[in-house]
Amino acid sequence: MTGKKMAAKHTTSETAAPKRKAKQATRSISDRAAEVEANLGGSEPLKDFLRRAGWY
Amino acid sequence: MLSAAERQLLVDQALALIEHVYVHLPLKRAMHAVDPLQRLRLLKRHAASLSDPAFHAELISIFTRLRDLHTTYVLPEPLRTRTAYLPFRMEEYFEGETPRYIVTEVKAGSEDASFKPGALVTHWNGIPIQRAVEINADREAGSNPEARYAQGLAAMTIRPLAMSLPPDEEWVVVTYRVGWRVRERRFDWQVFESGPPGDSPDPLAAANGLLLGLDAKAELERQARKLLFAPDAVRIARQVKQQTDPVQGGAPKAAEAVDFSVVSKLPDVFTFRKVTTPFGQFGYVRIHTFNVSDDTLFVEEFIRIAGLLPQNGLILDVRGNGGGNILAGERLLQVLTPLPVDPERFYFINSPLTLRICEAKPAWFADWRESIAQAVETGAPFSHGFSLRPVESYNDIGQKYQGPVVLVIDARCYSTTDIFSAGFQDHEIGRILGTSGATGAGGANVWSHGLLLTLLPSADSPFKPLPGNASFSVAVRRCTRVGKRSGALIEDLGVIPDAIHRTTRRDVLSGSIDLINRAGEILAAMPVQALAAEVQNTGATPSIEVTTKNIDRLDVLLNTRPFQSLDVLADATSIDLPPLVASPTTVELRGFRGDCWVASTRVHL
Numbered sequence: 195m196t197g198k199k200m201a202a203k204h205t206t207s208e209t210a211a212p213k214r215k216a217k218q219a220t221r222s223i224s225d226r227a228a229e230v231e232a233n234l235g236g237s238e239p240l241k242d243f244l245r246r247a248g249w250y
Numbered sequence: 251m252l253s254a255a256e257r258q259l260l261v262d263q264a265l266a267l268i269e270h271v272y273v274h275l276p277l278k279r280a281m282h283a284v285d286p287l288q289r290l291r292l293l294k295r296h297a298a299s300l301s302d303p304a305f306h307a308e309l310i311s312i313f314t315r316l317r318d319l320h321t322t323y324v325l326p327e328p329l330r331t332r333t334a335y336l337p338f339r340m341e342e343y344f345e346g347e348t349p350r351y352i353v354t355e356v357k358a359g360s361e362d363a364s365f366k367p368g369a370l371v372t373h374w375n376g377i378p379i380q381r382a383v384e385i386n387a388d389r390e391a392g393s394n395p396e397a398r399y400a401q402g403l404a405a406m407t408i409r410p411l412a413m414s415l416p417p418d419e420e421w422v423v424v425t426y427r428v429g430w431r432v433r434e435r436r437f438d439w440q441v442f443e444s445g446p447p448g449d450s451p452d453p454l455a456a457a458n459g460l461l462l463g464l465d466a467k468a469e470l471e472r473q474a475r476k477l478l479f480a481p482d483a484v485r486i487a488r489q490v491k492q493q494t495d496p497v498q499g500g501a502p503k504a505a506e507a508v509d510f511s512v513v514s515k516l517p518d519v520f521t522f523r524k525v526t527t528p529f530g531q532f533g534y535v536r537i538h539t540f541n542v543s544d545d546t547l548f549v550e551e552f553i554r555i556a557g558l559l560p561q562n563g564l565i566l567d568v569r570g571n572g573g574g575n576i577l578a579g580e581r582l583l584q585v586l587t588p589l590p591v592d593p594e595r596f597y598f599i600n601s602p603l604t605l606r607i608c609e610a611k612p613a614w615f616a617d618w619r620e621s622i623a624q625a626v627e628t629g630a631p632f633s634h635g636f637s638l639r640p641v642e643s644y645n646d647i648g649q650k651y652q653g654p655v656v657l658v659i660d661a662r663c664y665s666t667t668d669i670f671s672a673g674f675q676d677h678e679i680g681r682i683l684g685t686s687g688a689t690g691a692g693g694a695n696v697w698s699h700g701l702l703l704t705l706l707p708s709a710d711s712p713f714k715p716l717p718g719n720a721s722f723s724v725a726v727r728r729c730t731r732v733g734k735r736s737g738a739l740i741e742d743l744g745v746i747p748d749a750i751h752r753t754t755r756r757d758v759l760s761g762s763i764d765l766i767n768r769a770g771e772i773l774a775a776m777p778v779q780a781l782a783a784e785v786q787n788t789g790a791t792p793s794i795e796v797t798t799k800n801i802d803r804l805d806v807l808l809n810t811r812p813f814q815s816l817d818v819l820a821d822a823t824s825i826d827l828p829p830l831v832a833s834p835t836t837v838e839l840r841g842f843r844g845d846c847w848v849a850s851t852r853v854h855l
Contacts, residue, residue: 223358223359224359226358226359226481227357227358227359227360229358229481229485230357230358230359230477230478230481233477233481233484234442234477234478235442235443236442237335237440237441237442238440238441238442239420239438239439239440239441240334240416240417240420240438240439240440240441241420241438241439243328243332243441244416247328247329248251248302249302249303249416
C-alpha cells in the first residue's frame with residue numbers, strides 16, 4: 195500500500211468513528227424523544243385543543 | 251359549555267363551602283383583605299352574561315385570591331385532565347443577591363445547539379424575565395410572597411389546566427444568552443392528557459380521602475415534569491412495579507431487575523444516595539411527595555433506605571414536596587427522634603354545617619363534635635383541637651435513625667410537608683436549611699367537594715353533584731404547632747429555617763452540590779450518637795448486648811415500665827433481663843448524654 199493510500203485509509207477510519215457516534219447520538223435522541231411522547235400519551239398544540247374544546 | 255343553571259349550581263356550592271366549611275376564612279379576610287363571599291354573590295348575579303372562559307376565570311380568581319393552595323376550584327372536563335407545557339424547565343439561582351433564570355431541563359427532541367441546560371433566560375415575550383415571573387406569580391395562590399413567586403416560576407412552563415386558566419398566549423418567545431451571544435427562540439404551548447405516572451394516587455381524586463394535606467397543583471406539575479424530563483425515572487418506576495407487583499406489572503425480565511440497594515421500592519416517592527462533601531460522607535434522601543395511599547408502607551420504606559446509608563448524618567431534602575397523606579408525614583417523625591412525638595392539633599370552624607358533618611360520622615369526628623355543639627354558648631370561632639389519630643399511632647415504631655439530621659426546605663414545601671417540617675422543628679430533631687425564608691405555609695387538612703357529598707348524601711344535603719366532573723377542594727381543619735411553638739399557626743406563616751442557602755448555578759445544573767456541601771458542613775458540627783441492641787439469649791432469663799457511641803447513661807424499660815438505669819462505662823454493655831412474665835416483651839433502651847435524651851431503640855423478645 196502506498197503512503198498516499200495509507201494516509202487516505204487512516205483519514206477515512208478516523209472520520210468514520212465520529213460520524214458513527216453522531217449517528218448513534220441522533221438515534222438515541224430520537225429514541226428518547228419517542229419514549230417521552232409515549233409516556234405523555236401524545237401531545238398537541240394548545241391552540242388546537244382549546245379550539246376543539248370551544249374555549250375560543 | 252356550561253348552562254346557566256350549571257353556573258348557578260357551581261357558585262352556590264362554592265358559597266356553601268366558603269361560608270360554612272372553610273376553616274381559614276377569618277384568617278384570610280384579615281391577612282389578605284379579601285371578601286370571597288361578596289365576589290361569589292356578584293358572580294352569581296352576572297354569571298349568565300359571561301362567556302365560559304370569563305366565568306371560569308372569575309371563579310378561579312376568587313379562589314386564588316384566598317392565597318390558599320388547598321382551597322381551589324377544579325375546572326370541568328376537558329380542561330380537568332389536561333396539562334399545558336413548554337418543552338423546557340427554567341429555575342432560579344443567585345449571583346450574589348441578583349436572581350438569574352436558567353434553563354435546567356429540555357424535553358428530548360426540543361434541544362438544539364444553543365438552547366440546552368445552561369442557557370440563561372433574559373426576556374419572556376420581550377418582558378424582562380424577573381418582571382415576567384412576578385406578573386405570573388400574582389396569578390398564583392401561594393400563602394406568602396416567596397411561595398407565590400415560586401409557584402409563578404413553576405407555572406411559566408407547566409400549567410395543569412384543572413386549576414389554572416390556559417395561557418393567554420399561544421406561543422412564547424424566549425430571549426436567552428449562551429456565553430455572550432444573545433438568541434431568541436419561539437415555543438408553542440403544547441398540551442397532553444395528564445395521568446399519574448407510577449403508583450402515586452391521582453392528586454385530584456386524593457382529596458376524597460379524609461387525611462390529606464396536599465397542593466394538588468404542585469403534585470400535578472411534579473408528575474408532568476417527570477413525564478417530560480425524566481424518562482429514565484418513569485422506566486425505573488415501571489420496572490419496580492414489575493418486580494414488586496408481578497400481578498399488575500407483569501413478570502420482570504432478568505436484565506431489568508432493579509437493585510433495591512440504590513433504588514427505592516417507592517421510586518416516585520424516594521430517591522437516595524451517599525454524598526461526599528468536604529465535611530465527610532453522609533446519607534441523602536429526597537422525599538419527592540407524601541402523596542401515598544399507605545402511610546405504613548411509606549414509613550417502612552424510609553426505614554429501609556435510612557438503614558442503607560451512613561449513620562453519621564442524614565440530609566433529608568423535601569424541596570418542592572407539595573405534601574400528601576398527613577399520617578405519612580407525622581408518623582415519619584418518630585423514626586428520627588428518641589422523644590415521643592406529639593402530633594399537631596386540628597380544628598374545624600364552628601358552624602351548623604360542620605356540626606352536621608361531625609354528627610353524620612360520630613365514629614370519625616366524636617372528639618370535635620362536642621366543642622362545636624358548645625359554640626352556641628361559648629361563642630368560640632373554632633372547635634377544640636385534636637390529633638387526627640390517637641397519639642399512640644405516631645409512636646408505635648420509635649427511633650430508627652439516630653445520627654444527626656438536616657432538613658432542607660423551600661417555598662414550595664406545602665401542607666403535609668409544612669406539617670412534617672414544623673414537627674421536625676418543634677421536636678428539635680435537627681437543623682433546617684432553607685433555600686427560601688419559609689415553607690409554603692399550608693396548615694390544614696383538605697377535603698374535596700366529592701368527599702363532603704359522600705359524608706352528607708341525603709336529599710336535603712347542602713352539597714349537590716357538580717357538572718362536567720368539576721370540583722372544589724377546601725381546607726376544613728386547620729392545624730397548630732406543638733412544643734415551644736404550641737398553638738402557632740402554619741397557614742400563611744410556614745416554617746422558618748435555621749439557616750438560608752442561596753441556590754447557586756452549580757446547584758441547579760450539578761445536583762445541588764453547593765447546597766449539599768452546606769448541609770454537610772452543618773451536619774459535621776452536630777454530635778453523632780448511636781445505640782443498638784441485640785438479643786443474646788431468648789431463654790427463660792434473656793439478656794441483650796448493647797453497643798453505644800457518645801452516650802453515658804442507659805435507661806431500660808420492659809413493656810413501657812422502668813426496669814433499670816445504668817451508667818455506660820464502655821461501648822459495649824451486657825444487660826441481664828428478669829425472667830419473662832409476659833409475651834411478647836418489648837425492651838426499650840433510652841440513651842442519655844448528660845441530661846439530654848439523645849437516642850432510643852427497641853427490641854422485641
